[in-house]
Amino acid sequence: MSSRIAAEVEPHIPALRRYAYALTRDAAAADDLVQDTLERALGRWFLRRPDGDLRAWMFTILHNLYIGGKRRDRRRGAMDELNDQDTPTPPDQDGALLRRDIVSGLRSLSEEQRAVLLLVGVEGLSYEDAGTVLGIPLGTVMSRLSRARENLRRLLDGERAPALRRVK
Amino acid sequence: MSDPRPIGEDDLQAALDGRLPPERRALVERYLAAHSEAARRQDAMAENDLALREALQSKFEEPIPARLRVDRLQAEIRRGRMQMLGRVAAVLALVALGGGAGWLAHGGFAGTPDPDRRLTADAVAAYRTFTVEIRHPVEVRAEAGDAQLSTWLSNRLDRSIVPPDLGPQGFRLMGGRVLPDGAGRTAALMMYDDDRGIRLTVYARVGMVAGTDLRFSESDGISTFYRSERDLTFAVSAQMDRAGLLAVAQAAALQFETAPRDAPRL
Numbered sequence: 001m002s003s004r005i006a007a008e009v010e011p012h013i014p015a016l017r018r019y020a021y022a023l024t025r026d027a028a029a030a031d032d033l034v035q036d037t038l039e040r041a042l043g044r045w046f047l048r049r050p051d052g053d054l055r056a057w058m059f060t061i062l063h064n065l066y067i068g069g070k071r072r073d074r075r076r077g078a079m080d081e082l083n084d085q086d087t088p089t090p091p092d093q094d095g096a097l098l099r100r101d102i103v104s105g106l107r108s109l110s111e112e113q114r115a116v117l118l119l120v121g122v123e124g125l126s127y128e129d130a131g132t133v134l135g136i137p138l139g140t141v142m143s144r145l146s147r148a149r150e151n152l153r154r155l156l157d158g159e160r161a162p163a164l165r166r167v168k
Numbered sequence: 169m170s171d172p173r174p175i176g177e178d179d180l181q182a183a184l185d186g187r188l189p190p191e192r193r194a195l196v197e198r199y200l201a202a203h204s205e206a207a208r209r210q211d212a213m214a215e216n217d218l219a220l221r222e223a224l225q226s227k228f229e230e231p232i233p234a235r236l237r238v239d240r241l242q243a244e245i246r247r248g249r250m251q252m253l254g255r256v257a258a259v260l261a262l263v264a265l266g267g268g269a270g271w272l273a274h275g276g277f278a279g280t281p282d283p284d285r286r287l288t289a290d291a292v293a294a295y296r297t298f299t300v301e302i303r304h305p306v307e308v309r310a311e312a313g314d315a316q317l318s319t320w321l322s323n324r325l326d327r328s329i330v331p332p333d334l335g336p337q338g339f340r341l342m343g344g345r346v347l348p349d350g351a352g353r354t355a356a357l358m359m360y361d362d363d364r365g366i367r368l369t370v371y372a373r374v375g376m377v378a379g380t381d382l383r384f385s386e387s388d389g390i391s392t393f394y395r396s397e398r399d400l401t402f403a404v405s406a407q408m409d410r411a412g413l414l415a416v417a418q419a420a421a422l423q424f425e426t427a428p429r430d431a432p433r434l
Contacts, residue, residue: 006238018228038241102219121217142178149213
């Protein structure tokens with residue numbers, strides 16, 4: 001019985017780890033997040049909708065745990081909040097981040113924009129599923145996605161993202 | 169037939185994601201052909217998406233850590249649930265440090281129900297957590313001839329709690345603290361040490377374990393003797409061998425047996 005559940009759940013683990021890693025940029029923290037997600041999902045296995053999309057359900061759990069964790073950190077006044085939130089990473093001296101630095105370029109995006117870009121652009125979720133995971137309507141998915149891609153493009157073009165101007 | 173709605177950002181995004189119906193896609197392509205700056209931005213965004221996927225691909229392809237295996241996690245969840253069931257019975261345990269194997273010969277584990285295991289697990293967990301504390305081993309320090317600790321614990325457990333005097337066995341009372349007992353009530357932990365710096369705890373909570381013997385349990389080098397006395401169960405724990413702990417446990421047991429039952433009212 002358990003191996004049937006394993007056969008359903010485990011194929012999603014690589015994608016969950018990738019998403020968690022892109023959010024946290026910390027391999028151990030990402031796997032902690034995935035483990036929490038799996039424990040939560042398995043502990044509430046009877047609560048999933050049999051006809052529902054298992055992948056979207058697990059991403060939803062992971063995302064909520066991540067946001068919940070951020071909230072706890074904020075209450076604790078975590079010092080790394082500055083690095084994690086909307087503070088952009090300045091471009092290299094010559095004005096452009098290298099392509100291989102695109103993951104750190106993600107840091108210049110807001111948490112909300114980063115999540116939607118990863119879910120749609122990397123994980124290949126439909127807009128509807130991304131909206132379900134993030135708990136936002138379709139129109140919001142589209143506008144956040146558009147802003148996320150535009151901000152990232154400007155950053156990598158060596159232009160100043162709007163967030164950077166705001167800081168100055 | 170053709171869609172009269174103007175090009176929107178959502179069209180451009182959907183084009184990047186390959187989620188545009190054919191007639192809108194044709195519209196977007198015509199638009200980009202006529203607007204080179206928009207087309208350049210569109211290409212850059214597509215490139216970024218690709219770069220992002222490539223950058224994260226190695227994480228996707230990594231073998232998953234063993235700790236994320238579903239079978240393993242399920243086994244842990246099942247174990248956790250069994251422990252929760254075991255908590256249903258509230259128990260008070262005494263873990264004693266002392267000697268005297270004879271006591272144990274007939275004590276045994278035969279038919280030991282879950283409450284016993286729960287009790288000893290909680291008592292040992294409390295021992296492990298607090299005896300390693302250097303600066304704050306106890307919440308309330310015991311002062312010689314002062315009943316404050318006893319009064320406080322009794323009020324919190326709503327039952328008379330008199331920390332046993334283990335002086336004859338070489339242990340001085342350091343103080344105590346209260347803990348959740350796992351069944352929604354309050355447990356007491358009293359800590360003692362001796363001249364060699366060995367620490368010993370007496371854990372007490374309302375509830376019963378079966379039987380009237382002083383029972384023994386051992387977990388990772390920590391010995392525990394426990395017994396119920398009326399509605400109170402106590403457990404004496406220390407990192408000592410069974411024989412060494414027994415005398416202490418017997419002394420504590422005797423004092424719990426003869427202690428007044430009602431909590432003093434303030």
